[in-house]
Amino acid sequence: MTTNLSDSDYTRSVQSLINQIQQNSTRKDSFFELAQIYYTSCQADAGTLRTCQANLKGAEEYLETVSESKREYAQKQVKKFARELKDEEQKQTNDRQLRYKCLANICVNVLRLTEGKNLQQTNLKSSKLLATLFMLSSTESSNRQQMHHLYKPLYKAVLSLRLLDKMLLEGKLNNTYITSRFDSNTRFSQKAGSYSQFQLDVAIPVIIAALLQDIGMQHPEAQRLLKGADSSQDEFRVLEKETRTILLIINHEQTQDFLTNGIGISKYEGDDPEKKQRFEKKQLNRMKFVSGLLLDAVKPSENSIGNIIKIPQIYSSFVLSTKPTYRFLDLPNVVTVLNNSAKHAFICSQANECFIQLVGYFPLGLGVLYVQPHDIGEKLNNYFYGIVTRLSPEHPKTPTCRRISISKDISDNPKDFTLLESNNLFFDTPKHCLDEMSPEDLVTLRNTHMRQLNETKLPEINEGFWNPHHYFSISKHQILWD
Template identity: 25%
Template sequence: MKKNNKTYQTARLSAIPNMASAVSKKISLFQQQHRKVVEDATAFYQQYPLDIDQLRKYKKKLNAYAQQIEIIEKYKKEHGVLPQIAGQKSPEKYLHQLYMYEQNDKKAFTLLRQQMAIAQTKRYENLDHLTDNMLDLLNNQRIFSQFLGTLVLSTPLPDEKIRCVRNEKFKPIYIAGLVVALFEQIRITHGFKNRYLVEAMSDMFADPKASFMDIEQNSLSHEEMAAYREEVLKPVAKAALLLSIGSYSPQVEDIFAGDRYRLLSQQERELLVATIKIQSTAYLKLGIGIPPQRFNTHQEKLDYTEYEKNKLEFMLSFFSDENNDNCELQRLLKIPVVYSSFMISTKPEFDYRRIYDAYDTIRKSAVNNELDQNYSQLFLAMVGRFPIGSGIYFFNPETESIEQAIVSSLYPDNPHQPICKQITRRQLKSMTQQEIIVPVANNIFFESARHKSGYDDEYFTLKYQNSFVWNANEVWEVQIPALDFWKKDGTRKVCTAPMPKANH
């Protein structure tokens, strides 16, 4: 691959949001942009085959005109007069009509190609803008936590009719965020052997172990970050965003048979997965592809085409069958896809308590070699046992009562000890900007904590009905304003005081 020596624009990096309100606005913006990307794809699948068919018809007619004109002109050149044509009184008039028809169809052909190029450029730009806005929210752990947590907390409740439709629309954004974050962890700890990545990232970083996903401010220079985003992170994010875009094609709609969320048979499921991959690949190659541009020289065009072609082939490797060059990318993708099926479910029947099973499912799948063990370990360390945006109950020694909290940060020091915002005090709504770390001994999700809590089994049975977690979506933006929740002062307190001894 030819090394790109372009100069990158770094001004955007200075405008990345840092206040909770600014991040929320950004999330709202790219959710709108993602809807536009879906609309673009739906229109592409409907219109592109028609346009291609029309281009073929124009080509066929133009070839026929050209052949007839050539025959007539050749005859005139050889004999000095136009030939008599069956069914035509005037060969001169007929030849004039041929030229006129040819000219009109050439104009129509050129116009249609221009319209297709404009539509392709628009699709490319819409995806590019969405990716830029999404990557702004992966600039450090604090922003990323708000980004991912807001998506989860904004999902509809289990019994809401719009849940499947809305979750289906936003699941690709959730997956893409996790893919980029996991990609960064793998880059720092294990590295990649993929040819494109090796070439693109050679000499890119002053410190190859420096991460843009630090807690607050990453140590990458603006020049490093701009190059990393453009050459690596944007192609990765775009591929992740388009993984299931093929589900909006007519071929997949036929498999759904009018119900996108019905339970499929194993045979239907296999056909669905294969068809989505084919159609997603087609959209990336034909719908996005390499957008046309104007150039001053032929060499500029060649350099641009080679540069964009390398990036496109890299993105397409995410959709290809697994091989020696893309196996790392395929293993990376599988983990966020599995995790998202718990967190952003599109199943008609959904119990929110299933999200707390995601950690163990990935861990067991890694043990069984169904998922990459090293990558899974990195991923689980990032998300923790208790997903961001999930609700927990914990015993607070300060109030000597069981309080509610919502997981508010990723990257816990211990995956079993979530970083949370406490939202009740003495079981009344209350919230500060400080985060708390809840140890296993204080988290009543764990049986050992319940036994040590000072509360008897009957209390837990009556009070919690054996459900020791809660759905934070029920109070989100109703009792818990998003902007208040995401405001953090940077301090964290650990609940370490002893549990009560007396029964209640």
């Protein structure tokens, strides 16, 4: 993926992970590209396998009836077709294992970037990744839809993991597969490069389910409906209801097919039959759990595990929208979208409450404008800029932020702070603190802020928040979590 960002090492690692998941490359080695290759070749591969099997069966039947004079030739034919069948099976197994290893490597990298030794470290690392994804994705560029499309699977996977933990800690999950493997003392690995049993049995399958949720859209028939037979249509256009319904059916069916036949389970490396049996049983249980998550997410019930990936899917589709129109000022309305979904029983109300407590009203990476707490009630001549940087705010309407503005008035204040509703210029009441400032003074102040932040444009205070994409594109500004 081309970018004009001056990336830090961290943002480069995030971009690398995005590229592992999905990109448009000549090498065709990202996970979504491998899925597309599978969908375009699976029928031909199945046909080749059937031909090899039929050839061998025919040769074996011929061997049973052939005369002694032709027996040697018939035996050679059996060996030839047996070798061809074995080679084809091995080729298809290798292709499947390549896809599996690609996915496994992605999951390991997701855990590496989002999970620490405890919940506190994990929430910090996840906050950093989610905010980075949001700030890297320009909302104003011509390729905004494509960029959001590429970032969304990773964004959704991270949110799914954190919702899983939130619901477990609050006792809001009753799925036996999950709860029987959960112990808060052993949830996270204490050693770098190793993984807890919960991470292997539950966390990684949740990542897989979140990443695979829309993988069926890579199927040729789905691509034809999205882009047209000659690829001339805009895949991000608003679809007719009938077309969307057909696409959802194709996506669900083909996603399940890809999970079973395109990925399967990891190959056991060893000679111990008992260990192999235990290994394959664990692998099959994990894939069964993934399949259940995907199935339940189509229409999750009140207590369905599908909510773990369905709610992040709705949230991600709003924050990283691929719709033709995108209004940055509408972002805090995502909570209203979630609440309406819960009201109409599209998602679980308890799970939705957990999720809103997790993310708050203001998406991670969103820029905020605020006035100083001790100045409330006074007439002011300044306001300041910050960025939302933490999951799990004290209250959904009071985000945890990092101070961005440079001013002697706030130099002694901590860099990280909880932005109260009474100080947040997104809300109407705090704006009155600046009523006595003249339009000219406001313009002068805004120009001062633009110079300090290296921003070419900043919003008026009546908009209440700002887009930090350009600010974050400067590498020295990417250290927001030191």
